[in-house]
Each structure stands twice: as structure tokens, then as C-alpha cells.
Amino acid sequence: MFGYYLELALRSLRRSPGLTALMVLAIGFGVASSMTTWSVFRAVSGDPIPWKSSKLFVPQIDMWGPSARGSDGEPPDALDFADAMALMKAHRASRQSAIYAVSPSVVPAATGAFPLNVSGYGVYNEFFPMLDVPFLYGSGWSAADDASRAAVAVISHTLSQQAFGDGNSVGKTIDIEGRDYRVVGVLADWNPQPIFFDVRDTGGFSGDGPDVFLPFDRAIAVGMPNDGSTNCSVMPAAEGFVGLQQSSCIWIALMVELDDAAAVTGYRQFLDGYAAEQQHAGRFAWTPNNRLRDLPAFLTFEHVVPRDTKVSLLVALGLLIVCLINTVGLLLAKFLRRSGEIGVRRALGAPRAAIYQQFLCEAGVVGAAGGVLGLLLTGVGVAGVGLVLPKRIADLAHIDLSLLALTMLVAILATLLAGLYPTFRASRVQPAWQLKSN
Amino acid sequence: MQIRPILSALRKHRLSTILIALEIALACAVLCNACFIISQRITAMQIVSGVDEAALASVQLTGYDSAQAADVDARALAALRAVPGVESVSLLNSIPFGSRRGTAGISTDAAGQHFGGVIEFYVGGPGSLQTLGTKVIAGRAPQTDDFHAFTSFMPDEGSVQITQALAEHLWPGADPLGKEFWMLKSHYRVVGVLKNLVRPDPTGWTPEQRQWSVFLPAQPGPYLTGSYLLRANSGDLPRVLRDALAAVAKAVPEVVIDRENSHALTDLRRDVFKNDRAMAGMLVGVITAMLLVTALGIVGLASFWVAQRRRQIGIRRAIGATRGDILRYFQTENFLIVSFGIVLGMLLAFALNLLLMTHYELPRLPLYYLPIGALVLWGLGQLAVLGPALRAAAVPPVVATRSV
Numbered sequence: 068m069f070g071y072y073l074e075l076a077l078r079s080l081r082r083s084p085g086l087t088a089l090m091v092l093a094i095g096f097g098v099a100s101s102m103t104t105w106s107v108f109r110a111v112s113g114d115p116i117p118w119k120s121s122k123l124f125v126p127q128i129d130m131w132g133p134s135a136r137g138s139d140g141e142p143p144d145a146l147d148f149a150d151a152m153a154l155m156k157a158h159r160a161s162r163q164s165a166i167y168a169v170s171p172s173v174v175p176a177a178t179g180a181f182p183l184n185v186s187g188y189g190v191y192n193e194f195f196p197m198l199d200v201p202f203l204y205g206s207g208w209s210a211a212d213d214a215s216r217a218a219v220a221v222i223s224h225t226l227s228q229q230a231f232g233d234g235n236s237v238g239k240t241i242d243i244e245g246r247d248y249r250v251v252g253v254l255a256d257w258n259p260q261p262i263f264f265d266v267r268d269t270g271g272f273s274g275d276g277p278d279v280f281l282p283f284d285r286a287i288a289v290g291m292p293n294d295g296s297t298n299c300s301v302m303p304a305a306e307g308f309v310g311l312q313q314s315s316c317i318w319i320a321l322m323v324e325l326d327d328a329a330a331v332t333g334y335r336q337f338l339d340g341y342a343a344e345q346q347h348a349g350r351f352a353w354t355p356n357n358r359l360r361d362l363p364a365f366l367t368f369e370h371v372v373p374r375d376t377k378v379s380l381l382v383a384l385g386l387l388i389v390c391l392i393n394t395v396g397l398l399l400a401k402f403l404r405r406s407g408e409i410g411v412r413r414a415l416g417a418p419r420a421a422i423y424q425q426f427l428c429e430a431g432v433v434g435a436a437g438g439v440l441g442l443l444l445t446g447v448g449v450a451g452v453g454l455v456l457p458k459r460i461a462d463l464a465h466i467d468l469s470l471l472a473l474t475m476l477v478a479i480l481a482t483l484l485a486g487l488y489p490t491f492r493a494s495r496v497q498p499a500w501q502l503k504s505n
Numbered sequence: 506m507q508i509r510p511i512l513s514a515l516r517k518h519r520l521s522t523i524l525i526a527l528e529i530a531l532a533c534a535v536l537c538n539a540c541f542i543i544s545q546r547i548t549a550m551q552i553v554s555g556v557d558e559a560a561l562a563s564v565q566l567t568g569y570d571s572a573q574a575a576d577v578d579a580r581a582l583a584a585l586r587a588v589p590g591v592e593s594v595s596l597l598n599s600i601p602f603g604s605r606r607g608t609a610g611i612s613t614d615a616a617g618q619h620f621g622g623v624i625e626f627y628v629g630g631p632g633s634l635q636t637l638g639t640k641v642i643a644g645r646a647p648q649t650d651d652f653h654a655f656t657s658f659m660p661d662e663g664s665v666q667i668t669q670a671l672a673e674h675l676w677p678g679a680d681p682l683g684k685e686f687w688m689l690k691s692h693y694r695v696v697g698v699l700k701n702l703v704r705p706d707p708t709g710w711t712p713e714q715r716q717w718s719v720f721l722p723a724q725p726g727p728y729l730t731g732s733y734l735l736r737a738n739s740g741d742l743p744r745v746l747r748d749a750l751a752a753v754a755k756a757v758p759e760v761v762i763d764r765e766n767s768h769a770l771t772d773l774r775r776d777v778f779k780n781d782r783a784m785a786g787m788l789v790g791v792i793t794a795m796l797l798v799t800a801l802g803i804v805g806l807a808s809f810w811v812a813q814r815r816r817q818i819g820i821r822r823a824i825g826a827t828r829g830d831i832l833r834y835f836q837t838e839n840f841l842i843v844s845f846g847i848v849l850g851m852l853l854a855f856a857l858n859l860l861l862m863t864h865y866e867l868p869r870l871p872l873y874y875l876p877i878g879a880l881v882l883w884g885l886g887q888l889a890v891l892g893p894a895l896r897a898a899a900v901p902p903v904v905a906t907r908s909v
Contacts, residue, residue: 089805093798100794104787172568172761181754184568184761245570302689306657374865375784378542382788385535386795389528393802396524400809492520 068421069428076429083401087433090397090482094437097390098478099444104376104383106449106470112372115259119199120362123263124323124331126154126338129356130315130345135300142356143298144369145267145317155191159337160323161330164194165283167319168268168295173279174242175230185226186294187279188265189286195221195252197324198264205237205252208282212251216288220248221280227253243279244291263362264322266369268295293318322362335359391485394433399489402426409493410501422494430486431479438478445474511838521806526846529882532799533850534857537878539788541858541870546781549708552715554601555668555701557638558770559739560592562746563600564753566731568761574727577757584756585733590745592736595633596729598659599625602773604732604766605705607659607721611688613675621675621686624717625704628659629734630725634666636736637702639720641666644682644697647722651696654724661690663721666697670716693721708777711866731760742769796881800889807835807893818897819904828898835894836887843886847879854878 080087114120128150129142136142146154151165167189172182194200195207208219220241227236227250240247258276281291292308295318303314311318325331335357342355360368409422449466515522564585569577578596585594598606607626613619629637631652644666653660672681672695684695699720707715723729737745746769750762766773811818818831858870 085808086805089801093801096794096798100791170567182568182759182761184763375780378861378865379784379787379791382535382539382791385531386791386798389531389535389795390798392524392528392531393798393805396521396528396802397805397809399521399524400806404809404813488520 072425072428076432086401090394090433091436091440093390093393094478094482095440095444097387098441098474099448101383101387102445102474103448104380108376108380111376115261115263122324122326123362124325124359125365126321127358131300132353143317146319146321147315147317148312151319151321159334160325162193162197162324164191165319165321166190166264167293169286169291170294171244185278187277189281189283191283201255201257203253203255204235208251213282216285218248219251221252222250223254223278226278261371266371391481394485398486402489402493406496406501409496410498413498419494423490426490426493427486430482434479434482438475441474441478522842525842528799528802529843529846530849530853532795533847533878533882534853537854537874538857539792541874543785543788546785549781550778552703552707553701554703555639556601560736561770562735562742563603563767564733564749565604565763565766566760567763571727574730578725578730580756581753584752585749588748588752590737590741593636595636595734596630596725597633597734598628598729598732599705601703602777603705609688611686613686615687624719626659626719626721628721628723634720636734639702640700641697642700651722652724655726660723662692664696665693666699666720667695668699668702668716668718672698800885803889807890811893811897815900815904818900819902822902823905832894832898835890835897839886839890843883847882851875
């Protein structure tokens with residue numbers, strides 16, 4: 068029966084090509100525009116580390132007190148040096164790392180080469196296994212390297228090629244800020260978007276990934292200044308990088324891995340205990356006001372998804388609804404025109420369900436055709452995103468199988484939905500009245 | 506033209522009428538708000554910088570040891586000044602549309618009780634205000650003894666020039682000259698008023714905050730090193746900047762030139778407003794598609810109605826209606842439906858605007874957008890219905906005499 072209805076639908080659509088083309092165009096346009104903006108939205112709001120994000124947490128401690136809080140009562144979104152070091156030393160999570168941005172200069176090995184300015188981070192050894200950082204050669208450094216402030220570095224594949232040319236550079240020596248470091252690992256291409264371990268400085272998105280990772284304590288010991296943003300509630304008493312370390316200014320990100328609910332509760336208690344201890348010691352003159360958000364919650368809290376993207380998704384949704392209403396109107400016109408035909412079918416004994424099947428089948432065909440057009444237009448749209456959106460965001464939007472399937476699904480479902488009411492009206496046609504009037 | 510017969514005919518097609526009206530209403534809501542967002546972005550992009558953008562470029566150096574700052578400055582400045590075509594070179598911590606190094610919160614009393622907002626301190630060496638080309642409209646420009654030496658973030662005190670917009674914000678209606686403000690313990694006195702001086706990062710601030718800047722004169726020091734403002738003839742600027750970068754690379758080979766931030770100010774400006782341009786472009790695309798789809802919907806439904814009423818049209822023609830009557834019938838019908846949609850659409854537009862206001866910090870939609878939106882949709886409706894209406898008018902009276 069389905070095949071027969073399909074044939075009927077095609078025949079009916081062929082009879083009024085203008086109206087059919089209008090419906091297909093409307094569906095195609097609506098679906099394509101919403102799918103294009105969706106692909107961008109999905110790209111920027113995507114989970115950068117979906118297999119692990121629910122186990123990664125960002126602790127926040129209120130070291131500034133009520134006077135510096137905003138109206139939302141939130142504590143600062145990063146840590147000062149003293150608190151970051153205390154949490155690292157306590158080592159209460161299964162893995163943890165303090166993180167700060169550095170921007171050292173690197174002198175390539177080739178003679179006469181100009182120094183490069185690279186971006187990177189000071190981190191602890193647990194950073195690499197915690198975030199499942201992929202290595203091309205070698206690995207991260209050891210806990211012993213952290214403790215001894217060893218001159219070791221993990222560099223990106225790009226920097227490795229710039230400094231040493233092709234091949235494995237593990238074990239070679241690289242000049243960073245005028246000091247020699249031994250390369251212990253070379254990253255495979257790794258540039259997660261958003262850069263979830265450093266959203267404060269990057270706003271979530273930046274072009275090329277980090278080029279160099281150094282042991283945190285080592286970078287501090289050699290006085291490699293903070294390249295990320297620094298926020299202070301009071302001016303540091305002493306000047307320079309050392310002054311910053313003694314101040315309550317925030318400039319360090321901390322990420323911890325907690326494997327189950329019990330560990331999360333435990334860490335929360337530990338944070339509250341720590342803040343209470345600081346209160347007793349007289350450093351904090353206020354009750355503990357801590358937060359422990361998991362990664363997705365923290366990214367939402369930091370408004371990582373650009374506001375523009377949400378607005379354009381909203382606008383595109385509006386367009387899709389306009390297209391749907393349009394289709395409802397056109398299908399209604401088309402179906403009611405065939406009251407006579409429906410009357411004959413009903414008089415010959417077709418139940419309402421059969422009429423439903425026939426007309427929903429026709430709506431589905433329109434939806435499928437609209438979907439195919441929508442696919443083509445989505446392809447054009449995603450390719451054209453680069454013309455209007457900043458490159459680093461446009462690069463993230465891409466077409467994959469799930470987007471293709473979603474486009475098709477949205478188109479057909481939307482048209483079926485739009486076809487429901489017109490079909491309902493068609494099935495209510497009184498056979499006797501139709502037969503008489505003709 | 507009689508409206509009553511049209512209304513009773515529409516009552517027969519209640520649902521289709523409601524659908525078209527709904528479509529128009531949605532289109533009206535999206536159109537008004539999208540146009541408003543576009544105009545906001547365009548206004549933002551046209552911000553007056555208050556400096557001679559076309560003649561300015563920035564050169565940024567990093568990666569030197571801070572102990573070497575004075576030496577780096579001396580060599581870099583000498584090299585830059587020697588480049589043919591360079592009119593002047595100055596030290597300036599922040600660059601309009603470029604690097605930002607002087608953002609800080611201020612208060613209008615020494616105790617820090619009256620918060621004055623977060624502003625931009627342009628800390629500049631001698632001659633930098635002239636290099637910028639910023640106009641002083643009241644008070645005086647910096648004098649030689651205004652330039653204090655400093656070693657930290659910025660001088661602890663000084664005589665500053667502030668923008669009109671900031672003065673009006675801090676001391677509404679009062680003469681800002683001689684007024685004082687504080688940044689933590691640092692203390693500053695206003696001696697001049699600037700017409701405009703844009704922040705380095707205007708897109709991150711509300712429209713009124715975008716001009717909250719202060720010019721603070723200072724002697725060259727480690728904190729200013731490596732951030733240079735170049736002035737040259739605007740036609741010659743690309744060449745001058747290229748030569749300048751080459752000259753610096755040669756004169757101070759140990760430093761790193763920050764290529765991302767060393768550009769002409771016009772390029773930096775274009776970069777700053779990239780997102781706004783993208784958003785405006787995207788919205789224009791969506792609006793076009795939406796109007797097109799709406800028009801197509803009207804064409805489709807009107808064609809259907811015309812086909813359905815061929816006999817009635819024939820009868821009307823046979824008993825004396827002119828072609829014009831038929832044409833006007835369909836035009837009036839469309840006008841009524843669209844008007845109904847517009848009334849609904851204005852309510853929807855306000856609802857959508859409220860939603861955007863609460864979630865996306867958009868200001869209130871000015872009322873004049875509504876009549877403009879209405880006019881556009883009326884025009885669109887009339888244009889879309891014209892084809893089907895003309896076809897209806899062409900129906901010959903003889904149709905009435907034909908049996909089915």
C-alpha cells in the first residue's frame with residue numbers, strides 16, 4: 068500500500084509543480100539556515116572532552132571576601148598563588164594541576180634564526196594524563212621532575228618542526244627564554260576548542276594551540292611572568308612577578324579530576340575545611356564561599372558560547388517556524404482542493420486511517436525533497452560561514468554524517484508535523500456531500 | 506471598496522487566513538529585532554576613535570629581559586625614527602583598537618567609596634598625544650613637567666586629560682577641569698578635556714563606556730618599552746610600516762616582534778569589528794530568506810484562492826464588475842490579512858525584544874522600527890499578491906456561463 072501511496076503522491080505533486088516547488092523551497096531554506104547556524108552553535112558549545120568532562124572539576128575559593136563580590140555572590144573564577152599552591156600540596160583529588168599562561172621566546176637550533184614568541188603553560192605532570200593529552204613522541208614529565216624543578220619541556224609538533232625540522236625531537240635541547248630545556252615529549256596535534264583549561268585568557272577560542280608546556284614550579288622559579296590575565300582586588304604590596312605571587316591577585320587556573328560522587332563530596336568538604344581553616348587563621352574574615360563546578364557547568368558559568376551565536380540560532384529558528392507555517396498553509400490548500408477525490412475514496416470504503424496514510428505520505432515526499440534541497444543549501448551555508456564568521460570559529464563548523472542525518476530528519480519531521488492538520492481536515496471530508504455537489 | 510464581503514469570504518477560509526497572518530506576525534517580529542541588531546552593530550562599527558587612524562600604525566615588541574628595557578627602547582626608537590617617511594614615533598602603553606595595558610577601576614574619592622567605573626589609562630611618553638592627533642577641547646594639553654617618571658603599572662599621580670564622555674559620566678553637568686579621581690592609592694587631577702579617545706577594545710563595553718579613556722603623561726620607563734605608535738603620511742603608511750618592522754628586526758635582533766599586534770590602525774580597527782560585521786551579514790541573509798519565503802507563501806495561497814474562486818469571479822464579472830474591481834478585491838483582502846498579522850507582529854516583536862533584553866543585553870527596541878516594519882510587510886504583501894490578483898482579473902465573464 069505504501070508504494071501505491073508514494074506513486075499517488077508523486078503524481079499529485081507533479082500535477083501542481085508550482086505549489087510543490089514553493090513548498091520544497093520553503094522547507095529547504097528553513098532547514099538549511101537553521102542547520103547552518105546549528106553547526107556553528109554545536110561547534111562552539113561542544114564538549115571539548117566529552118568522555119571525561121563530568122569527572123573534571125574547577126575549584127573556586129573566595130579569597131577576596133564579600134566587598135569584592137558581584138551581585139551574584141560568586142567567588143573569583145581563578146586562584147591566587149597561595150591558595151593554588153595549598154590545594155596542590157594537599158593533593159586531595161586523584162589528579163590535579165595548577166595552570167598558568169606563559170609566553171616565552173624560543174630560539175630555534177638553526178644558526179641565524181630569529182627568536183620566536185610562543186604561547187604555552189606552566190603545568191604539573193598530572194595535567195597530561197588528566198586531560199588525555201595525545202603524544203606523538205615521548206610523554207609528559209614525572210612527579211620527580213616537578214619536585215626537582217627539572218629543566219624539561221613538552222612541545223607541540225609545530226614548534227618541534229620549526230625548531231628541529233622533521234623527526235623525533237625527544238631528548239634534544241631547546242633554548243627557552245635563554246635557558247636550555249630537554250624535550251621529553253612532542254604533542255600530536257592537540258588544540259581543543261574551547262580551550263577548556265584556560266577560558267579566562269582566551270575567552271574559549273584561539274587560533275593555534277599551545278606550543279610549549281613547562282613544569283609549573285620550574286617556570287615560577289626562573290621567574291617566567293604570567294602572560295594570562297591578572298585580576299586584583301587590592302594592589303600587590305610588592306612589585307613584579309614575586310610581588311604577584313605574594314598578593315591575593317588571581318591568575319592561576321586549577322583543574323582536578325574526581326572519579327565518583329563520593330570523591331566530589333569529599334573534595335567539597337575539603338575545600339570548605341580549607342576555607343574555614345583560613346578563616347580561623349585570620350586570613351579570611353568571612354565564612355567559606357566556595358564553588359566546585361564540573362567542566363560543562365564551569366564553561367557555561369564563563370559564558371564560553373558567544374552570545375551572537377545564540378542570537379543567530381534564535382533568528383534561524385524563527386525562520387524555520389515561518390517556513391513551517393508556510394508549508395501548513397500550502398499543504399492545506401493542496402489537500403482541500405482534492406475533496407472530491409477524498410470523497411470518492413471514502414465512499415468506496417476507505418477508512419480515515421487510509422486517508423491519513425495517503426496524505427502524510429505525500430507530506431513526507433515534500434519533506435524529503437525539501438531535505439535534499441536543504442542538504443545542498445546547508446553545504447553551501449557551512450562553506451560560506453567562513454565569509455561572515457571569524458576564521459577560528461568558522462573553522463570549527465563542519466559537515467559530518469550526524470549533521471546530514473539531522474538535516475534530513477528535521478526536514479521530514481517538520482513537514483510531517485506541518486502536514487498533520489491539513490491531513491486531519493482532509494480526513495474529515497464528508498463523502499456524501501462531496502459526491503452530491505459534483 | 507466594500508470590506509464586509511471580503512471579511513465574510515475570509516471567514517470561510519479562517520485557518521488559511523490565520524496561518525498567513527501568523528507568518529506575517531513572526532516575520533514582523535524577527536524583522537524588527539534583526540534590523541535593530543544590525544543597526545546596533547553598524548553604529549558600533551562607526552565609532553569615532555578621536556585619533557588620526559589613517560596615519561597611524563603600532564609596533565609591538567616582546568621577549569626582552571626587563572633589565573634591558575632602556576637599551577631596547579633607545580635602539581628601537583632610533584631605528585624607527587630613521588625610517589624615511591616616519592613623521593613621529595611615541596611610546597604609548599595601549600593602542601586604540603590594539604594592545605590593551607591600562608584598564609583599571611577608579612573612584613572619585615580618596616577612600617574608594619564612590620566607584621567611578623572601569624576606564625582605560627593611555628599612559629604616553631612626550632609627544633604621544635600629538636602623534637595620536639587627539640583634540641583637546643578644553644583646558645590644556647600636557648606640558649613638559651607633566652611627564653613623571655615611574656617604575657610600576659603607571660605613575661602614582663599626574664595631571665591628566667579625560668574624554669568628554671568620561672567627564673560627563675563622572676561629574677554630570679559640572680566643569681571637569683580641576684576635578685580629581687583615584688585609582689587605589691594613585692591620585693590624578695584633570696587639566697584637559699579630549700573630544701574623543703576610544704578604548705583599545707570598544708566591543709567589550711556598552712556604547713556609553715566605549716569612550717571612557719584618560720591620557721596620562723609619563724616619562725619613558727620599563728612599563729612603556731616595546732609599545733610604539735608610528736605616524737606617517739596615510740598614503741605611504743603600508744610601506745613605512747614594512748620598513749619600520751624590518752629596521753627594528755635589524756636594530757634589536759634579540760627581541761620578538763609581536764606581528765599579530767603590529768599593524769596600521771585601520772587594519773586593527775577592521776579586526777576589532779570582525780564579529781559585528783559577521784553578525785550583521787548573517788542577519789541580513791536570514792532576513793532576506795525569511796521575506797522571500799513569506800512572499801512565496803502568500804503567492805501560493807493567493808493562487809490557490811484564485812483558482813478556487815474562478816466561477817465566482819466569472820459571475821461577478823458577468824454582472825458588471827470591472828477588472829479593476831477584481832484586482833482591488835484581492836489587494837484589499839491581502840491588505841486586511843497583513844494588517845491583522847502586523848498587529849499581532851508588533852506584540853510579538855516586543856516580546857522577542859524583551860527576551861533579547863534579558864538574555865543578551867540588547868537595549869529596548871525604539872518604537873519607530875514598528876511602523877517601518879509594517880510598511881515593509883504591507884509592501885511585500887501587495888507585491889506578492891499582485892501576480893495572482895492580475896490572473897484573477899483576467900478571468901473572462903464567460904466562465905460564469907460554463908457548467909462544471
